[in-house]
Amino acid sequence: xKHHIRFYLSFIRLSIVREFEFRANFxxxxxxxxxxxxxxxxGAEVLFAHLKTIGGWGKSDVQLLIFVNAFFSNLLWLxxxxxxxxxxxxxxxxxFDFVLTKPLTPRFVVSFxxxxxxxxxxxxxxxxxxxLIILFIMVANVNVSLYQWLFFFSFIVIGFTLFYCLxxxxxxxxxxxxxxxxxxxxxxxxxxxxxxxxxxxKGVLQYLMVWIIPLGYTANFATRALxxxxxxxxxxxxxxxxxxxxxxxxxxxxxxxxxHYASASS
Amino acid sequence: MQFLATSLVYLKLKIEEVxxxxxxxxxxxxxxxxxxxxxxxxxxxxxxxxxxxxGYSRDQIIAYYLLFFFLQQIFSSxxxxxxxxxxxxxxxxxxxxxxxxxxxRRTIDEVGWRMMDTIIRLPxxxxxxxxAKQYLGSALPIPQLGLVALxxxxxxxxxxxxxxxxxxxxxxxxxxxxxxxxxxxVFLLFSGEMMPVHLYPEPFATxxxxxxxxxxxxxxxxxxxxxxSSAEIAYGMVLSLTWxxxxxxxxxxxxxxxxxxxxxxxx
Numbered sequence: 001x002k003h004h005i006r007f008y009l010s011f012i013r014l015s016i017v018r019e020f021e022f023r024a025n026f027x028x029x030x031x032x033x034x035x036x037x038x039x040x041x042x043g044a045e046v047l048f049a050h051l052k053t054i055g056g057w058g059k060s061d062v063q064l065l066i067f068v069n070a071f072f073s074n075l076l077w078l079x080x081x082x083x084x085x086x087x088x089x090x091x092x093x094x095x096f097d098f099v100l101t102k103p104l105t106p107r108f109v110v111s112f113x114x115x116x117x118x119x120x121x122x123x124x125x126x127x128x129x130x131x132l133i134i135l136f137i138m139v140a141n142v143n144v145s146l147y148q149w150l151f152f153f154s155f156i157v158i159g160f161t162l163f164y165c166l167x168x169x170x171x172x173x174x175x176x177x178x179x180x181x182x183x184x185x186x187x188x189x190x191x192x193x194x195x196x197x198x199x200x201x202k203g204v205l206q207y208l209m210v211w212i213i214p215l216g217y218t219a220n221f222a223t224r225a226l227x228x229x230x231x232x233x234x235x236x237x238x239x240x241x242x243x244x245x246x247x248x249x250x251x252x253x254x255x256x257x258x259x260h261y262a263s264a265s266s
Numbered sequence: 267m268q269f270l271a272t273s274l275v276y277l278k279l280k281i282e283e284v285x286x287x288x289x290x291x292x293x294x295x296x297x298x299x300x301x302x303x304x305x306x307x308x309x310x311x312x313x314x315x316x317x318x319x320x321g322y323s324r325d326q327i328i329a330y331y332l333l334f335f336f337l338q339q340i341f342s343s344x345x346x347x348x349x350x351x352x353x354x355x356x357x358x359x360x361x362x363x364x365x366x367x368x369x370x371r372r373t374i375d376e377v378g379w380r381m382m383d384t385i386i387r388l389p390x391x392x393x394x395x396x397x398a399k400q401y402l403g404s405a406l407p408i409p410q411l412g413l414v415a416l417x418x419x420x421x422x423x424x425x426x427x428x429x430x431x432x433x434x435x436x437x438x439x440x441x442x443x444x445x446x447x448x449x450x451x452v453f454l455l456f457s458g459e460m461m462p463v464h465l466y467p468e469p470f471a472t473x474x475x476x477x478x479x480x481x482x483x484x485x486x487x488x489x490x491x492x493x494x495s496s497a498e499i500a501y502g503m504v505l506s507l508t509w510x511x512x513x514x515x516x517x518x519x520x521x522x523x524x525x526x527x528x529x530x531x532x533x
Contacts, residue, residue, distance in 0.1 A: 022441035029444035036451050043460050050320065050465060052313040177289045186293055189300045200307040209303075 004108055011113040019119040030121040033074075034128075040066050040195070055199035060140050061227060062197065067136055068226070069195040069219035071129040072159060076191065078122045079112055080164050081184040084171040086115035088181035091174050097263050107254055111168060137226065144226050151225040151236065158239035159217035163187055165246035166213075168254070175257040194218025214242060272366055273374050280378030288386055295339065295387040299394075302335045305461075320464035326491055329401035330462050333487045336394060338459075340384050341418055341483075343426040345372050346446055349433025354440060358528065369430070369517070376426065406490065413499070414490050420506045421482040427513040428478065434517075437524030458484025464493065478513065481506035 019026055044066060048059045057065070087110050090096040099109050137144055144152075170183045194215045201209045210216050221235050284291070309319070309327045319327055349372060352358040361368045384391070406414070432449050439445070454460050456479035463474050463484055474480050485502050488494050494502065 022439075024439050025441040025444045028448055032444055032448045032451060035448070039451055039455050039460075042455075046461065046465055046467065047308070049467065050315055051308075052315055054308055054312050179287050180290050180293065182290055182293055182297065186297050189297045193300050193304050196304055196308060200304070200311055202307070202311055205303065205307065 004104060007104060008113055011116060015116040016120055018116050019121070026119070026121055029119075030124060033121070033125050037066070037070055037129075037132075040070075055197035057197040057199070061223070064133070064136055064140070064226065065197065065219055065223045066195055067129060067133045068223045069191070071126070071133060072156060072194075072219050072222070073188065073191045074122060074126050074129060075156070075160055076163055076167075076187070077184075078126055079160075081167065081187060082117050083110065083112055083114045084167045085181050085184040087171045088174045088179055090114060091261075092179065094263055096261070100258075106258070107168075107251070110171070111164065133226075142227065148225050148231065151231050152222050154236055155217060155222035155225055155239065158236070158243050159214070159219075159222065161243040162214050162217050162239070162246060163191065165243070165250045168250045169246070172250070172254050172257045175261050190215065191218050194220060214239075217242075269366075273370065276366075276371060276374045277378050280375045281382055284379055284382035291383055291386045292390070294383075295390045298335060298339060299390065301459075302331050302394075305331045320462060320466075321493065322462060322464065325401045326493075327462065329398065329491060330487055332394060332398040332401060333490060334459065334483050336391065336398070337418065337421075337483045337486065339387060339391060340380065341422045341425070342380065343376050343422070343429045344379070345376050345426060346429040346433040346449070348372055348375060349430060350436040350446075353433075353436035353524075353528070362525075369521075372430070373426065410489070413503075414486050417481070417486040417489055417503065417506065420503075420510055421486055423510055424478050424506065424513060425482045427510070427517055431513065431517055431520060434520050434524050437520075437527055453479055456480060457482055458487070462488070462493075464488075475502075476505070478506070478509035481509060 041063060044059065044062050047054065048062075054062055087096070090099060090110070096110075099106050099114070102109065167183055167187045170180070170186065174180050190213055193209065195218075198206075198210045198216045198220045201215075216235065217239055221232075221239075225231050306328050309324055309331075314324075317323075322330065352361065358368070361371060364371075429449075432445060435445055456474050456477050458474075458480055463471055463480055466474060481502065485494075485506065489499060489502075
């Protein structure tokens with residue numbers, strides 16, 4: 001465990017050094033994300049000029065949902081999404097062999113430390129999004145108890161685990177499928193869908209989008225935990241069971257895939 | 267004749283290359299379908315402030331997003347990535363010494379990609395077309411269909427040139443993935459992908475109508491849905507052709523300037 005932590009800290013250091021070699025890219029990346037948040041808020045503003053509610057949620061609720069979704073999405077990108085997508089490159093180039101020979105858990109490397117692109121701009125954004133959530137709560141005069149914050153972070157952790165495992169399951173398919181390197185965009189599109197209240201989904205789509213693709217755990221349940229003290233504890237329990245199940249399933253599938261891995265290198 | 271023969275060879279090579287990426291192409295189709303489902307669900311099941319939304323009925327809004335999705339899947343250009351890679355990796359040098367214009371090489375590559383994209387995603391597109399049929403009403407007369415087809419081609423050319431111009435930024439910046447992100451944000455906001463331009467407040471809607479992004483997909487879709495007057499159609503066609511001309515000129519100038527500063531390494 002200590003070994004993995006030391007490795008991960010070195011990996012972060014390398015990522016940050018690499019990031020500052022391309023300063024224009026750093027500035028544009030940082031600016032782009034805040035522009036993106038502005039665009040989303042503008043979009044919500046325009047929508048509410050024409051709609052009274054979105055899935056029964058009012059404007060300020062949806063605005064908070066946007067901030068929480070940004071916080072959640074960036075968390076996934078900060079720790080894992082682009083690293084998972086890089087697995088395809090590791091397989092095609094044969095570099096995965098070097099991952100297997102390292103004295104580290106291959107799953108850990110593939111999930112969190114395969115590509116040195118964890119950067120300062122992501123960390124700045126993560127902290128900023130959290131500050132924006134707190135600022136919004138203060139300005140909107142929403143009373144949030146410690147209990148509600150606890151549930152908020154619980155939903156965030158459960159959501160992170162669920163989507164990490166889903167991403168990892170799909171990424172593992174690279175052992176058989178050529179160049180499935182867009183798993184991060186696929187997950188990002190799904191997480192982006194979680195920026196809308198889950199009550200917009202009706203009929204079959206409701207089961208598909210809220211429970212099978214657990215959109216509720218991106219930002220919806222976490223936002224509801226902040227907005228109301230009447231928290232559905234059952235959602236936490238279901239989430240924990242789903243997360244535990246997916247962790248086990250993804251690990252079993254990973255081990256099965258490694259048994260069938262054939263190196264591309266000479 | 268030689269030019270045509272070379273073009274066909276490049277097209278064939280690209281088609282063969284694309285066929286190895288069948289699974290990822292299908293997955294990209296699903297990625298694009300998710301925002302469509304979100305938009306449709308919002309407008310179908312949310313309470314509105316007035317009977318129409320910026321002049322659109324609910325069915326027309328759904329038809330707008332469905333048509334937008336359809337056009338986006340078939341007519342798009344991702345030449346940004348290939349151009350950026352060629353310049354950064356030094357592969358551009360290989361193309362520069364060939365007696366075949368780089369612009370044409372990359373354009374043919376895009377045509378090949380999009381052809382195979384469309385074929386591979388055909389089941390998804392047919393499913394969308396079946397769903398879209400109930401929202402689209404009766405077929406348009408031939409002259410109007412012709413106008414829609416022309417506006418789609420102009421829009422595609424505009425998209426291709428803008429994407430290419432962004433890719434040429436790699437002449438001056440060695441790491442420009444974030445520029446593509448910025449381009450994506452600009453595109454989302456100004457192209458009508460987020461919502462129909464008619465829903466935007468003034469004067470923002472006026473600005474959007476002046477910029478080239480709207481003429482890529484939104485203008486052809488609005489034309490198809492009959493949301494434009496004759497004056498607006500004439501204005502839109504003239505403006506889109508003007509942008510096409512300006513972007514083509516800009517491409518030539520940026521390309522020439524870029525070549526002067528280009529220093530290949532790697533490749």
